Amino acid sequence: MSQVINVVILIDPIRCKKCGLCQAFCPQKVYTLAKDGTPLVTSPEKCTNCRLCDLRCPDFAITLEVLT
Amino acid sequence: MAEKTWQIVLAGTGGQGLVLGGVTLAKAAVLEGKNAVQTQTYGIQSRGGYSQSEVIISDEDIYFPKCDRPDLVLALSQQGYDRYRGIVSDECIILYDQDTVKNNNRLHDIGYPFSAKIMDLGNEKAINSLFLGSVLKLCPVVAKKSLAKVLENSLPAKILVVNLKALDLGYEEIS
C-alpha cells in the first residue's frame, strides 16, 4: 500500500544548465531528457518527493512542491 | 658638569650584561632628571658574539643616539678594545678587563681585573654592577647612590646585596 502524493516539479529554465543529473539519478525515472538535454518531467506521478534531484541539482533550478 | 653631555660605550660579549648595564645607567640618569638615550649593537648570537651598549646622558635634548665622541669605552673583550682603540679621541678613557684584553698602552687606558674580581665575589651575573661602579668613578655621569637606587628598584633581595657590593668594589678600587 503506497501512499500517493502529488508533487509539482518546477524547473527554472534560466538556471538549468542541462547537465542531466536529475534524470540520471532519479530513482523513480520521473524525468526524461529532450534532444538538447533539457530535463522534462514526464512521469510526475512517480515522484516520491525524495528530493535527490533538488539536492543534486548544481544550478538551484529545481523546486518541488507537495500538494496536499 | 651641568652642561656636559656624557657618552659611554660598554663593549664586550653577549651575555656580559652590557645592555642591562647601559639601561641601569640610563635609568639612574632619568632618576636625576637628566635625559638619557641607550642603544645597542649586537650580532645574531645571543650569547658569545660581539655586543655593545651605548649610553648618552645630558641635561639637554639628545638628538644623535649613538656615541660618536665617547668619554669612556668599557672593553670587556679584545674585539671591543680593538674596535675603539683607533677611533676614539686621545682623552677618551678605555677601561679594559686586564684578564681578557691585551691593551696597547694608550695614554688613557685603565686596566682592571674584572673577570678575576667577579669570580672572587662569587656571582658572575653581578659583573655589570662591578663595571658600573668603575665607570662612575671615572665618569661621574650620575651619583653612585642614584645607581644603587635603580638596583634596589629592579633586583630581587637575594642578589641585591652582592650587586651593591660589586658596585662599591668597582667604585673604590679604580683610580
Next chain:
Amino acid sequence: MQGNEACVYGALDAGARFYGGYPITPSSEIAELSAELLPQFDGVFLQMEDEIGSIATIIGASAAGKKSYTATSGPGFSLMQENLGMAIYAEVPIVLINIQRNGPSTALATRPAQGDVMQARWGTHGDHPIIVLCPDSVQECYDLTIRAFNLAEKYRIPVILLGDEVIGHMRESLTIPELDKLEIINRKMPSEPVEGFKPYKTEQDDIPAIPPYGTEYIVHISSSCHDESGYSHNAPQTADNLVRRLHRKIENNKADIVQVEWFGPIDAEVSIIALGVVSRSAKQAVIDAQKKGLSVNLLRLITQWPFADDEVREVLKKAKAVIVPELNLGQAVQEVERLNSFNTPVYSLSRIDGEIITPTQIAEKIEEALYKCQRDFTKSI
C-alpha cells in the same frame, strides 16, 4: 622604555585588542610584549605560521571589529605585500609596524636601514594609496602608533609605522598621557536601514561606513573588484570608480594626514629633508652648523606617504641647496627630485652599511653644498 615596547603601549591605548604576527629581528619585542599584555585587556595574541598568515589574520580580526596590528621587518614585510593590497582594496583598517633592517634578503638582520621607503609605498601590486608614518623617538613610537590606528580607522586603510632597528631598540623616556587626554578615533558606523544596506556605499567623503561582522547588517568584504554591495562586479567603470575613490579619500585629506616637523631657522641657505632616525643626526647637524654660523634647517617628514609635496616644494623653492640623507641608496631623494621644478641642487647622502649616518657626515655634506653654491655664484659674476 624601548621604541618597540612603546609601540605596544600605543597600540593598547589606541584600543587595539588583536595581534597576529611572526617573530623577526629587530621587531620581536613588539610580539613578546603584546603576548604578555593583550590577555590582560581581554585581547588575543596569536603567533602565526608566517607573515602571509599574520597580516591575513589581523585583517580578519579587524573585519570582525577588533582593532588589530602586526609587526615585522624587511623580509616579513615583503611576504605581507599581497594582503596589504587586499586590505587597501577591501578597506579594512589595520596597523602594520615595520622595523626596518638592512637588506635586501636576510643581509644584516640586526642592523638599521631605511631600505623600505619604496616598498612601503609600492610593494603591493596595482595602483593604491597608502599611509606611512615614520617615528624618530621612543615617544613618537607611542604617539604615532596611536595616530596610525586613528588614521586607519578614520580612512579605512592600512597604516604602516616605519621604524628602524635603532628606533625600535633605543631606550628613552616616554611620557604616557592619561587615557582621557588621548584622541582616539573609531571607525564610523552606518545609519542606513539594514534592508538593502550596501557596505561600500560612500557619501561626499569617499569613506565607506562598513560595520564589523556580528551586527544586524550583512557585510560582504571582497578582494575582487566589487561594487557598492561588496559583491564581485567586473565592469570597467566599477573597477575605475573603485580605485579612483580609494585614491581620492587619501589625496583629498592630505591636510589632515600629512605631518612634518620644522627644525632650525625658518629660512636657511641649506635645507635637510630627512626621515626617522636620520633626522636625529640631521638635528644635531643643524645645531652644530648654527654654532659655526651656518644657516641650515631641517624638514622632517613624520608622514612619509602620502609625500609632503607642498612642504618639500617650499623647501626647494627657498633653499640654495637641499640635502637628503637616508639609510638607502637614494629612495626619498627621488621624490624630492620629482618636485624640484626650481633647479635647486639636491644632494643625496646614502649609507647602507648597517650604521646610521652621523652628524659629521651631514656637516661635511653641508660644507660641500655651501662651497658649490659659493663657487657657482662666483662663476656667475
Next chain:
Amino acid sequence: MSARLYQEYLENGKLPHMWCPGCGDGIILRAYTEALAELDLAPKDVVSVTGIGCWGKADDYLSTQAFHGTHGRALAFATGIKLGNPDLTVVTLMGDGDAVTIGGNHFIHAARRNIDLTAIVANNYNYGMTGGQYSATTPLDSKTTTSRKGTAEPGFDVCLLAEAAGANFIARTTTYHVGALKNLIKEAITHKGFSLVEVISPCTTYFGRFNGQPSTLSMFNLLKDKAIPIQKYREMSVQEQEKYFAIGTLIKRERPDFYTTYRRINSGSETAGRKE
C-alpha cells in the same frame, strides 16, 4: 524543524551562477545553504570565507556575511574573524588549491591550533579556474594542462593531512552523496574545534575530460562506485583499499579549541591595569 529555507542564504538575484554544467560546486553550495537552514543559523551570524578559484566564487551567491580574500589565505582570514568575534559561525569554502596547495601551511596550522571553524574543501583534483593545471591533490600520473603526459607528483590525502595536524572533526564525502554531504556539513559546523569536510567534486570541464571521464554522468558514476563507507572500507585489505576511498565521518575528537585553551591559560590576567 527549522522554519528557515535554503533560499534565505542565497543571493537569488545573482543566479544562474558561473560554474560549468554538472560542476560539483553548485551541489556543495546547495548542501551548505540547506545545512545552514536546518541549523537555524541567521545569515548575519554566519561568515562565509572564500579564497580564489571556482569554489572561491561561492560568496558571490551567498547572503550570509562574507569575506572573499586572497588565494590560499582563507583559513588565516577566518582565524582572525573567529578570534575577533568568537560568537560568529565561521565557515571557509576552499578548493584543493586554496586549502592544501598554496594555502597548505595555513591548513595544517589552523587544524593544529584547533581553531573553532569549519572548512568545506571542494576537491576536484585540479585548478579549474585557471584552465585545469595540477594541484597538490592531483593523483600521480594524472593528465592536466601542466602535465600532459601525467603528473610526476603524488597527491595529498586532505583528510589524513588534517588528522595528522590535529583537527577535531574530519569527514569526506562526494557530490553524489548529497544527503550525507548536507548532514556532514551540519555536524562539522556544530562540532567545536577545527572541522573539515572534504567533498570530492567533479571538474567536468578539465580533469574528467583529460582522464578518461568524458561526461558529467560518468564522473558521478565513478564517485558512486569508488566511494566506500568508512566502516566497510576499514574491513578491506590494503590492496583493495587502494582502489577506493573512504567516505563518512573519519575522525571525531574532543580536544579543546584554541580560544577556550587560550582563555583558560590566561585567566586571571584581566585584572591587571594599564601601565603608567
